Amino acid sequence: MITNENSLLNRAARSQWLSFCVLGIIILFSHINIFDNQFVMDDFDYIVHWPLIQDLGNIPDFFIRFVPHPGQEGIYSPIKTLIHAFNYHLFGLNPFGYHVVSLIIHLIGSFFVYKIVRLLAVNNLTALIAAILFSLHPVQVESITYMTASVDMVGIVFLFIAFYYFVRFYQENTKNNLHYALAAVFSVLAVYTHELAISLPLLFTWYGICFPAKNIKLKNYAARLFPFYAIVLIYVLNKYFILGGITRGSYVADSFYLTMLITVKAMARYIYLCLFPFVLTHNHVISEGIFSFDHMDFDRIAVLSQSIYEPKVMIALLVLGCLAAIASVNFRKNPLVTFCIGWFYVSLLPVSNIIPSGVYFAERYLYPGMLGFCMLMTLGIINFNRLNIQKPKMNLSALSTFFLIGLILFYSLRTLLRNHEWRDEIAFFESAVWANPKSALMNNDLGIIYTDYGLIDKALLSFQKAIRLQPENPEFYFAMSEAYIQKRQYAQALEVLNKSIELKPDFAEVHYNLAGIYQVLGQPDKADKILDQALQYYRQQGRTEEAENLKDAFSAYFKE
DSSP, rough: OOOOSSSHHHHTTOOHHHHHHHHHHHHHHTTTOOOTOOOOTHHHHIIIGGGGOOOOOHHHHHHHHOOOTTOTTTTHHHHHHHHHHHHHHHHHTTTTHHHHHHHHHHHHHHHHHHHHHHHHHHHHHHHHHHHHHHHGGGGGGGHTHHHHHHHHHHHHHHHHHHHHHHHHHHHOOOOHHHHHHHHHHHHHHHTTTOGGGHHHHHHHHHHEEEEEEEEEEEEHHHHHHHHHHHHHHHHHHHHHHHHSSSSOOOOGGGOHHHHHHHEEEEEEHHHHHOOOOSSSSSSSSTTTEESSSSSGSHHHHHHHTOEEEEHHHHHHHHHHHHHHHHHHHHHTTOOOHHHHHHHHHHTTGGGGSSSOSSSSOOOOGTTHHHHHHEEEEEEEEHHHHHGTOOGGGGOOOHHHHHHHHHHHHHHHHHHHHHHHHHHSSHHHHHHHHHTTTTTTHHHHHHHHHHHHTHHHHHHHHHHHHHHHHHEEEEEEHHHHHHHHHTTTTTTHHHHHHHHHHHHHOHHHHHHHHHHHHHHHHHHHHHHHHHHHHHHHHOOOHTOHHHHHHHHHHHHHHHHH
């Protein structure tokens, strides 16, 4: 069975080259349907419509004069931007090349999971099974199939490499500092590629706590950790001086307490999603009326009514407490279990919204933590298999083998299905609405996509759902007007635009579109008056250049 020394899996696990090939084949076949997938969501911001990456002459600006793409304020990842630039100049707007790169990134990441587990568990089979589960788990799809996120994961691959060399240095305990230097170099690359990697020094610290070396004094270990904390500090200072701040967004309802209650529920939900990856989406329901991101989409009553005594909060605290108890009980007799639990949650600290990020839950944030989860699951399967030695009549070895095979088949099928949901914008947002039907934002986004693709009747139904959920949101009425304009139903378009202005009088884009409709309806005087008002709002909002460009565009369009 699994632990049989002569099994194919065991023989492959003993060879790093064979293990690499096994992982490569598994990743290719479980993601074979991604190559026709198109750009979705932030791919347009980071790849299609970002002038900064489309000229390699801008490379110095990636580091010293970095300006995030509109809508992505607060993000400072210069090496990620550099990778986007190289990808763009290699593949242009052909998604196929980006998907090939994403699978290579995932293969390298999975292989270093194998290498890390091999070091920690000192067991080849445990290492390969953990890496297989890591490579196949369905929550990884968002990190790989999503082209923008796959570049983010380069930073996590650097994190894995840095950790691997740090452990090598720590375990060998020699005066050869090559592994230590490599750990430092890859730490810099990791932190400047993806902000999740700022957890690296804490992960190193956690490793030292779980596996203390008898011949290394505490102050010496602290001295060895200091450069890694310094790397993170320098990055944070760079971000502060270049962007003018280190936060992205604000606390929900401007309350740290309410935000942390959401975080507690999110942390428990991460465990649930790892165990039961059935409903996958980029916008999960954390609790009733509270979703993965954009707190303007949340039910305000649901947010404000949260408390420490809320059942979901208490259940989440109970789950987290049980995990902490398991980690504590195993600290001395089985520190690898303690390490896995700690690794999972330490890796999520950068996105715990202690410093506001605007995103409260995301499947892609699980990529580094899945190392701990998959190692822990593998330890459970292997140990259950070995119980057969004490209780041979129960045939536990066969049971654990069949469980592993079933798990691999389920992960593979769910991964293929999830990849299919990313094939284009329509499929992506339809699946998002199916997973989170009470999100006004998701219904509105789906309506916008339907409008872009000329599916106007479907678009109007989606906008109506969004407005029923949030009738006071002026953005939804504005988006709905585009669908009516495409149908040439100008009376309905005027109605929803006026409703939008009622809710937000200085909504410049709404006034501009109103001017266009009145021009089409043969009322040029009224159109000019509203256009002047629109341009005035643009200028008042500091968008003077945009106002002049729109004025010229209006004149040119209607002159033709």
